[in-house]
Amino acid sequence: MIEAVGLTKRYGDKTAVYNLSFQVRPGAVTGFLGPNGSGKSTTMRMILGLDNPTSGTVTIGGYPYRKLPNAPRQVGALLDAKAVHGGRAARNHLLSLAQLSGIPARRVDEVLGVVGLQEVARKRSKGFSLGMGQRLGIAAALLGDPQVLLFDEPVNGLDPEGILWVRNLMKALAAEGRTVFVSSHLMSEMALTADHLIVIGRGQLLADMSVTDFISANSADFARVRTPDTEPQLREKLSSALTEAGGHVLPEQDGALRVTGLPLPRISDLAYEAGVRLWELSPHQASLEEAYMRMTQGAVDYRSTIDQKASLQQQPPPGAQPPMPVPGQGQPGWYAPPPPQQGGQPFAMPTPPSGPYGGAPAGAYGAPGAGAPNPYAAPQGQPPVAAPPVPAAEPSQPAPAAPAADLTKSEDAR
Numbered sequence: 001m002i003e004a005v006g007l008t009k010r011y012g013d014k015t016a017v018y019n020l021s022f023q024v025r026p027g028a029v030t031g032f033l034g035p036n037g038s039g040k041s042t043t044m045r046m047i048l049g050l051d052n053p054t055s056g057t058v059t060i061g062g063y064p065y066r067k068l069p070n071a072p073r074q075v076g077a078l079l080d081a082k083a084v085h086g087g088r089a090a091r092n093h094l095l096s097l098a099q100l101s102g103i104p105a106r107r108v109d110e111v112l113g114v115v116g117l118q119e120v121a122r123k124r125s126k127g128f129s130l131g132m133g134q135r136l137g138i139a140a141a142l143l144g145d146p147q148v149l150l151f152d153e154p155v156n157g158l159d160p161e162g163i164l165w166v167r168n169l170m171k172a173l174a175a176e177g178r179t180v181f182v183s184s185h186l187m188s189e190m191a192l193t194a195d196h197l198i199v200i201g202r203g204q205l206l207a208d209m210s211v212t213d214f215i216s217a218n219s220a221d222f223a224r225v226r227t228p229d230t231e232p233q234l235r236e237k238l239s240s241a242l243t244e245a246g247g248h249v250l251p252e253q254d255g256a257l258r259v260t261g262l263p264l265p266r267i268s269d270l271a272y273e274a275g276v277r278l279w280e281l282s283p284h285q286a287s288l289e290e291a292y293m294r295m296t297q298g299a300v301d302y303r304s305t306i307d308q309k310a311s312l313q314q315q316p317p318p319g320a321q322p323p324m325p326v327p328g329q330g331q332p333g334w335y336a337p338p339p340p341q342q343g344g345q346p347f348a349m350p351t352p353p354s355g356p357y358g359g360a361p362a363g364a365y366g367a368p369g370a371g372a373p374n375p376y377a378a379p380q381g382q383p384p385v386a387a388p389p390v391p392a393a394e395p396s397q398p399a400p401a402a403p404a405a406d407l408t409k410s411e412d413a414r
């Protein structure tokens, strides 16, 4: 188990992580989400002892990484797939990591097979594509069969088949009782992969709950209402009636209305009273992406000047600071997610694929023979062998403590 207590990291006057407390439990895939610059990589580096917390602690199995017995052999990590000596062949890169941790050379060929790089094992990694680099980084993380695995954006650059493979890999590792902590910006992928979520914004904890609870706690459920296309005046009539009754109504591109703030039976009654026939009245449940956007809306540091969500927000009074999201309550002023594209169902939760490539593979990692006892596991009483984490950055010295930043303000305002 990974446990952070009051974890804080400051770089000069920049607070990257602030008072973060959470646990990452074994036997589940825990997704680590947050907008760009919210402190995910900094947190992962502190977990792996590559950065020192300014205050607070983070432990793996009760020990700080640097005090963990055989630390590089218990924890595997992919932080930065590019942190590889490009002139070295993939196999040699893994061999050198294995030698440092006392892992037999034959395990290198095994993990190369697991990640599908056998054919290019003797090629220099500087010629690798982004996806091949990711696979090599994952191979390094798996090298020692670690109980605790951290992956920072593991599907970055992977093609759909690679993404599916990573999803199945994460699930298989968790199903074996391992602790799997994975960051990603791909919400649809997280919805399919993760069991639990830790969400941060501007370095602070926003949510620590199951995917299901997160969606229901942060979703702006709404009703889709459609009047006959042939009579546009009915749509206007209904829209006015719903608004007068306290509902919020947004037009969708396909002509339907998106209604929040009124239960379905009330919408039906109001339509009946207004003499408006309905062609559709359907409930809508938010996706993880919608719930995430809603939760993190006030904690985004970098935003395009062309913000498609802006029109869906209540504008704050002039001079007012945007509110930070309240865990479990979502973002004040947010009514509904952006309208979908014409004719599409972009807000539907992705359906888990079925068939031979759909669910988790039968054996560990989907590799032939996987699931059998690991021949490289350490003798009884000793920690299992694992690959050292791939460092993303040189360890840095803790910065002198600075006054706590006002995290409700934008970075520039602090």
Ligand SMILES: Nc1ncnc2c1ncn2[C@@H]1O[C@H](COP(=O)(O)OP(=O)(O)OP(=O)(O)O)[C@@H](O)[C@H]1O
Residues within 6 Å of the ligand: 011, 014, 015, 016, 034, 035, 036, 037, 038, 039, 040, 041, 042, 043, 396
């Ligand atoms: N070594 C450093 N020196 C100064 N500031 C840093 C350093 N490392 C990170 N930061 C700052 O800390 C904040 C958090 O960065 P971090 O990389 O942890 O975010 P992140 O959530 O991983 O972002 P992304 O999703 O874009 O990868 C950012 O504002 C970043 O600029």
